[in-house]
Amino acid sequence: MDEKDLLLLHLLEENSRISPEELGIMAELSPDDVNRRVAALEEEKIIRSYTTVIDWDRAANGGVAAIIELKVNPERDYGYDRIAERLSKYREVRSLRLITGVYDLQLTVTGNTMHDVARFVSEYIAPMDRIRETATHIIMKTYKENGQAFCEKGTGERIPYSL
Amino acid sequence: MRDFVSTRARVIPPSGIRKFFDLALSMEGVISLGVGEPDFATPWNLCEASIYSIEQGGTSYTSNQGIQKLREMLAVWLQQHYQLSYDPYDEMIITTGVSEGLDIAIRAVTDPGDEIIIAEPCYVSYEPCVTLAGGVPVPVQCREKDHFRLNPDNLMEAVTATTKALIINFPNNPTGAVMRQEHLSAIADIVTDHDLLLISDEVYSELTYTGTHVSPATLDGMWERTITLNGFSKAYAMTGWRIGYLCAPKEICAAALKIHQYVMLCAPVMGQMAALEAIRRGEDEKDRMVQEYRVRRNLFVEGLNRIGLSCHMPEGAFYAFPSVEITGLSDLEFAEQLLRDEQVAVVPGSVLGKGGENHCRCAYAVSRKDLAEALLRMEHFIAGQSG
Numbered sequence: 139m140d141e142k143d144l145l146l147l148h149l150l151e152e153n154s155r156i157s158p159e160e161l162g163i164m165a166e167l168s169p170d171d172v173n174r175r176v177a178a179l180e181e182e183k184i185i186r187s188y189t190t191v192i193d194w195d196r197a198a199n200g201g202v203a204a205i206i207e208l209k210v211n212p213e214r215d216y217g218y219d220r221i222a223e224r225l226s227k228y229r230e231v232r233s234l235r236l237i238t239g240v241y242d243l244q245l246t247v248t249g250n251t252m253h254d255v256a257r258f259v260s261e262y263i264a265p266m267d268r269i270r271e272t273a274t275h276i277i278m279k280t281y282k283e284n285g286q287a288f289c290e291k292g293t294g295e296r297i298p299y300s301l
Numbered sequence: 302m303r304d305f306v307s308t309r310a311r312v313i314p315p316s317g318i319r320k321f322f323d324l325a326l327s328m329e330g331v332i333s334l335g336v337g338e339p340d341f342a343t344p345w346n347l348c349e350a351s352i353y354s355i356e357q358g359g360t361s362y363t364s365n366q367g368i369q370k371l372r373e374m375l376a377v378w379l380q381q382h383y384q385l386s387y388d389p390y391d392e393m394i395i396t397t398g399v400s401e402g403l404d405i406a407i408r409a410v411t412d413p414g415d416e417i418i419i420a421e422p423c424y425v426s427y428e429p430c431v432t433l434a435g436g437v438p439v440p441v442q443c444r445e446k447d448h449f450r451l452n453p454d455n456l457m458e459a460v461t462a463t464t465k466a467l468i469i470n471f472p473n474n475p476t477g478a479v480m481r482q483e484h485l486s487a488i489a490d491i492v493t494d495h496d497l498l499l500i501s502d503e504v505y506s507e508l509t510y511t512g513t514h515v516s517p518a519t520l521d522g523m524w525e526r527t528i529t530l531n532g533f534s535k536a537y538a539m540t541g542w543r544i545g546y547l548c549a550p551k552e553i554c555a556a557a558l559k560i561h562q563y564v565m566l567c568a569p570v571m572g573q574m575a576a577l578e579a580i581r582r583g584e585d586e587k588d589r590m591v592q593e594y595r596v597r598r599n600l601f602v603e604g605l606n607r608i609g610l611s612c613h614m615p616e617g618a619f620y621a622f623p624s625v626e627i628t629g630l631s632d633l634e635f636a637e638q639l640l641r642d643e644q645v646a647v648v649p650g651s652v653l654g655k656g657g658e659n660h661c662r663c664a665y666a667v668s669r670k671d672l673a674e675a676l677l678r679m680e681h682f683i684a685g686q687s688g
Contacts, residue, residue, distance in 0.1 A: 145592065163603045164596040298325035298646050299318050299335040300540075301425045301474075301653070 139184075142167060143175055147184070150176075151285070154188040191284045202276065203232070203248045204255045206263065207241035209271040218242060221268055230258050241273065252276060313429040317652025321636060325646045332675045333646040334663040337474060339538035339619070343575065344586035347537065350578035351571045359570055365562040367395025367546070368573045374580045375546060383506070383516040385529065387548040394558055395576075397568045399504045399532040399545035401561070404430050406500050406528045406547055407468075409556040411436040415465035420451045421654030422622075424474050424502070428654070436465070442656035448613055449478035449622065449656070453487040460491065466498040472505035472514070475653045475662035476622040477598075477615020482515045489520045498553075499527045504545070505618040507536035507587060510595050514617075518548075525550050528557075533572075535618075536587050537579045542572035594619045594665065597672055601665045604676040609683055619666040622650065626659050628686045636661055642685070643678035 145165050149156060158169040158176070165172070179185045194201050212218050218236050222243060226234050233246040245263075249255040256274070264272050281289045316322075318335070325331050342348075366372065372389035379385040387393050396402035403426060411417060413435040419427045421440045431438040441459045443449045451469060469488070471480040480488070492499050499517055506514040518527040532545030545568075547557055579587075598615065605612040605623045612623035625635040636649040650657030665672055 145596075148592075149596070160600070163599050166599060296333070296336055296338070296340070297322075298331060298333040299322050299648065300337045301316075301318070301648065 143179065146172065146175055147179065150185070150188075191286050193280070193283075193288050195280060195288075201248055201250060202252050202255050203246060203280075204259075204277060205275045206245040206247055206259055207273040207275075208243040208245070208263070208269055209240075210242045211268045211270060212242075213268065221266070224266070225263070228258075228262065230255075241271075309433055313432055316425070318648060321640060321646065321649075324637070324640055328640070328644055331640070331644045331646055332667070332671050332678070334665070334667060334672075334675055335646040335648050336664050336666065337620075338540040338664075338666065339535065339590065340666045340668065341538040341590050343538050343542070344579075344583060346582055346586070347539065347575040347578045351542075351575040354574040355571060359574060361570065363395075363567045363570050363573060365558060365567055366390075366393065367568055368570070368577065371395060371573055371577045371580070372546075374577065378580050379516075379548070383514060384519050385516050385548070386524070387529075388551075391551050392548055392554050394547045394554060394561055395568045395573060396532075396545045396547050396561065397565050398534060398543040399502060399530050400426060401543075401565055401568075402530040402532070402545045402547040403427070403468075403500070403502060404433075405557040405560040405564075406530060406549070406553075407431055407436065407466075408434045408560050409553055410466055410498055410500075410528075412465075414463065416461060416463045417465060418456065418459050418467045418497075419654070420456075420467070420469045422449075422473075422475055422650060422657035422660075423468075423470050423654050425653065427468050427470075431468075437463075439464070440655040443473070443476065443478065444656060445613070445624070445660075449473060449476035450480050450484050451488055453491055456488060456491055460495050460497070464495065464497060466500055467492060468500045468502070469517070470502040470504075472509055472615075472617025473620075474505065474618055475620050475648065475650065475657065475660075477613075477618045477620045479509055479511060479616035480515070480517075481512060482520075485515055485517050485520055489517060489523050492526065493522045497526065499523065501527055501529050503529060503531045505535050506531060508591055508594060508619060509617045510591075510598065511616040528553060533576045533579055536591070537576075537583050538590060539572070539575060539579065542569070542575050544568055544572040544576045597665045597667075597669055600669060601663070601672050601676070604672070605663075605679075608676060608680040610679070619664055621663045621665060622660050623663065624660055628683060630686070632657070632659050632661050639679065639682050643682045645675050645678050645682075 142165055158172040161172045162169045230247050231245050232248055235244045237244050259274055372393050376389040407430045411434040415436045416439050417431045417436045418439045418441055420443055428438040439459050441455050443451050501517045518524045518529050528549040534540040602612050602614050602621050609627050610623035612621050625632055632649040632651050636647050639645050648662040650660035
């Protein structure tokens with residue numbers, strides 16, 4: 139990985155729909171070179187997927203999201219990995235992380251209603267072996283996601299000309 | 302009643318873009334490439350530092366020279382970044398933007414009748430400041446064939462027995478030109494041979510995309526005859542905070558400080574606190590912005606050349622300076638018609654001095670989306686011209 143790869147990653151993270159030609163102009167590379175580099179980054183699983191940041195609140199889809207924290211007894215030889223793997227198989231689990239602090243794992247879970255989320259936690263997550271405690275936080279409002287602020291007020295007015 | 306306006310104030314020209322300004326304000330949906338400042342808001346940690354200092358009661362005057370801690374850290378920063386050695390106690394003044402730094406630098410060294418050579422095209426204040434100081438501005442044109450660098454032969458032609466100083470600005474507003482070590486050396490030879498002073502406005506120094514910025518005071522024999530001007534506005538997106546600095550040998554600095562203390566007293570304390578944070582923890586955000594300007598430059602200059610407005614790849618600042626000759630219009634006509642017909646605002650090159658004719662200054666310190674839209678509109682405009 140060199141500086142150009144890093145620049146490509148930043149540009150793609152911000153907008154994965156930019157064409158190789160345009161990426162090439164931006165990063166001072168040929169389109170072929172861009173394609174080679176991006177393919178290598180995909181191969182190395184540095185680029186995991188190409189996605190879209192959606193403000194679901196604004197889409198008024200009525201979905202509910204919650205952050206769930208779990209205390210987990212780690213397993214000999216495997217630590218948290220095997221339980222994390224099982225948890226990650228649920229479609230409802232949007233993200234999953236091992237964290238420091240009072241809790242061990244942190245999940246983001248989505249559902250159509252608050253009831254859906256509560257049921258998913260109580261019926262599938264809480265009863266799992268090795269899970270000692272859960273804490274469910276319903277997300278009330280998202281202000282920033284994936285580096286994109288949803289609450290942007292217009293920045294200060296710029297005059298049309300300044301020399 | 303008498304006419305109270307002084308001759309000096311009367312002879313300096315009004316802004317060359319007043320009518321464009323009014324026109325742009327009267328229109329809807331204008332994309333402005335006419336703005337000489339970053340489109341980014343000041344990095345939030347800099348704002349926080351300033352807000353916190355206000356909450357702590359930091360709202361008073363500072364020393365004339367500026368907050369000592371800021372000068373000390375700046376001295377270290379200049380050494381590390383540009384190998385510039387300035388004593389923070391008597392070779393440095395924090396100024397109210399580089400604009401003030403330039404004014405007091407010129408006034409500190411100009412006697413009536415002194416000729417001051419100005420490398421043009423350039424920022425609009427250089428000539429009026431020289432005139433107001435009683436000096437005689439002598440423009441020297443930087444040409445497109447030299448990639449808008451100052452050509453030593455052209456400089457030589459302008460030097461006379463009454464030449465006192467030379468003012469340069471690289472990376473340059475409006476051309477984006479950069480003088481590398483070898484280009485500066487040739488200029489430095491002339492400056493030292495003719496016992497001139499150099500006033501070097503380096504406010505775009507951090508926006509250097511090819512190689513690293515070379516500060517002229519680091520060249521052999523130049524430190525003692527150079528006033529280095531720089532500031533936080535462009536690199537840290539801090540235009541409204543008004544913080545610049547002047548660095549010069551002790552005697553010149555002391556002279557400039559006298560003017561500064563009588564006309565300005567000190568730079569705004571809130572801005573100085575933000576600048577201190579910029580020096581301490583502003584590097585990452587600055588680098589991120591510089592990278593983005595470079596990406597935009599690449600996109601925009603490629604686009605300009607694609608639609609037929611020939612443009613050198615600028616090596617610094619955030620301006621592209623394409624030729625508008627292909628349209629058959631003068632730069633003033635081009636800028637006015639482009640604004641009226643396509644709602645894209647650019648600065649006609651001729652208002653920025655000699656050598657600016659038939660060019661326009663396009664600031665690419667706007668979002669990539671707006672740059673792409675501006676290019677589409679410019680392409681449409683050019684098609685209409687030839688059709």
